[in-house]
Amino acid sequence: MASLVKRLYTVANPPSVPKSTGPKPLLFGILGAAAIAPAALILPARSHPDVIIYAVAARSKAKAESFAKKHGIEKAYEGYQALLDDPDVDVVYNPLPNALHYEWTMKALAAGKHVLNEKPSADTAEETQRMFEFAEKKGLVLLDAYHYRFHPALKRAKAIIDSGELGVVKNVDVKMILTKGMFGDGDIRYDYALGGGALMDLGCYAMNCIRYMTSLNPTSVVAATPVAYEPASVPASYVKNVDRRMEATLGFPNDITATIACDLGVPHNFGLIPKIPKITLLVEGELGSLEMFNFVMPTLYHSITVKIKGGHTRVEKIYKGTEGKGEAWWSTYRFQLEALVDRIREREPEMWLEKQDSVDNMEWIEKVYEKSGLGSRPKSTYNAPFE
Template sequence: MRFRDIKDSKQKERKKERKKMFGMFRRIYESFISPPEVPKTDNALRFGLLGASDIAPMSLLRPAKTHPEVIIACVAARDRARAEEYAKKHGIEGVHDSYQDVLNDPSIDCIYIPLPNSHHYEWAIRAIAAGKHVLLEKPSTSNGAEAKKLFEHPVVTAPNAPVLLEAFHYPFHPTWQTFMQLIHNDPLAGPVKSAASYFSTPRGYFGKDDIRFRYALSGGCNMDLATYCVSQIRQILGDSRPKVESVTFRTLSKSEHPENEVEDLEQIDEAVTATFKSKTGAVGRIGSDFALTGTFLGMKVPKLEWAKCIAELEEKEVSGEEEEGKQTKLGDGEKHYVQRMVTLYNHIGPVVYHSIVVEDKHSIKRDGTTTVKSWTQKNTIKAYDWPDKSDGRQGGASWSTYRYQLEEFVNRVKGRKGTGVWVEHQSSMDQMAVLDEMYEKGGLKVRPSRAVEVEG
């Protein structure tokens, strides 16, 4: 290769990298910093917020700016002063004195519930009974018994009942759907052999007084970060109720949380690792930590890692396919096999960056045993938007997982088809049942229910 050719090639690579960086900065800006606001339609859904939560700006307020059919109309908090401060900061017009006042407001169509886990059941039932559609933060409830009561409650199962969605946002994004397609609906994909999901935050990310560290509020890593991992393992394995094989919890330390109650120290899981087995015998593993650390110069320091999912598939016989549709010539008694592994990085916040790495190990075997040829084909895929919008799918490279989720929630409320991606009520019940089983298997208490009477 001539020097000029090498120089031109390097310039093209640098230009390509600059384009990638510009794309990432643009996605971050339009998704998290300054979403482009759109005019609202006359029949836009009016949302009321229960709680002045930290998550709502990312999970609903910013996505709502880019949705023509969503208006954030009001908020209520534990006290009116807090609600007024929150409303002023985020440009919310209405403020109510109490959560119940929001439910009683006839101008409100939908309720968003990002309250502590312990309050999910009560306010979801109250909101549905008031005729409001509900976007309910995950986990749906404190435990499996509450989940069953919620999703099988007459006001939820009644004909034409309001929409109730547990807000697992990640599956609504094209990244996750592409990942699942490569595992379950691809010509080279064999049955799932094993799966893993990891999601942690660095030590110090959550304050020591965070509600996640309160047992009475149904806190714990298993109820927060790890609940994503459990949800993902269930989907990858294709088993809504895999058997919990083993669980190890790391509970809070007195030195790190001196102000916490004894019950918090004994029952709040700061980190969890677990293994599962599906009905087909496939193995699943998760790892999640509220306070992930590494070492630097012999010292423990906070550690940041991308959330990651891995799916290893069984070897599958294929009909000679190779890359780009080419055919592999087979001799007498020879067969072509492929064993696939798919790794997905940052499925929690894919709008910033993500990567789907597909590794296909090909082999030509004679008489099913002797390998006469082998090679590996590796491919990296990005999926910021739907590749095909011929069916009316909406999306954009700057849409976060929450924005895709909001699109489907509105579609369901409006009676439109949408993408078909949804978190079914049975799945939400199964999710909580698995979390309960993990606590029991790991020697901790199932998260408690609050002693409240809810009429519906």
């Protein structure tokens, strides 16, 4: 209990370290005063000697200045392009709504900036492909922020599966179920025009996790069942193509099946009692199973339970990397930041997500949407003139 409390405290209050004097630290700029930015980048940067959060841009100068003052950021810009025009910015973090990922990632790359792009990559696989091809053309680093992949607990779960201890994998199941009330009616996750939907927000993790654990891409979407988001009061702009919940069954090579269930707001029991969120990964093999609780935020708390048929059961918890990098209190975002800086500095990161991984993930998200009848999220109207 003492180690848990200490770890959680340090996650929220990471130590500040002296910044590097050679080479010069990378200066990061944030597009939008997003609520996710403190956890995803600002706090992790405190303990990284090679990172300074230097600038933030928002649609209004007042909002940018307020955010900058709160988080000790030197520069505040009105409008995203103003930040991209700053020659001192080395890396851009893009946590804008999904539908804006393509436009502003392309503009950041055009300005010569490396980019950390929030998941999902964009609204379509085609846009994702174009972003990565442009980054390659410019000689820049582009990373989609599937932060959970960088934590050593995921690496350990993957190693167990790959070891053959469970035998031939037969089924993988990922559940990401949140309780009603976590997101209000006006939340961008429910806005079709901004690339909203449970599959886009939670399901992109689930799809990525299934593909990572099997080291395979699906071969088919066997079934996809959406539950439409229905706001308490229906605005004139309401579009029924937004999924509050999505369940899907996927076919894989070697007769492997996989199931996804993601829900942005499952109704309360009896309309009153909130249900406990469920974030689980289950891998079933011929010889046994592996279940991981809280695979997305393992730093907070997690468990990896391995059950061997007719044999033993064990529980593992992995908070620190085995290759010398990382502390038990490092969040998934801190591990991700370490890898990003290593890649930019032309050092080999311990974990990385390659271009094809991001493209394939969006392709199969689109295929699930197609099977469900909801269709892909709207393609960006931005025409990148510099491709």
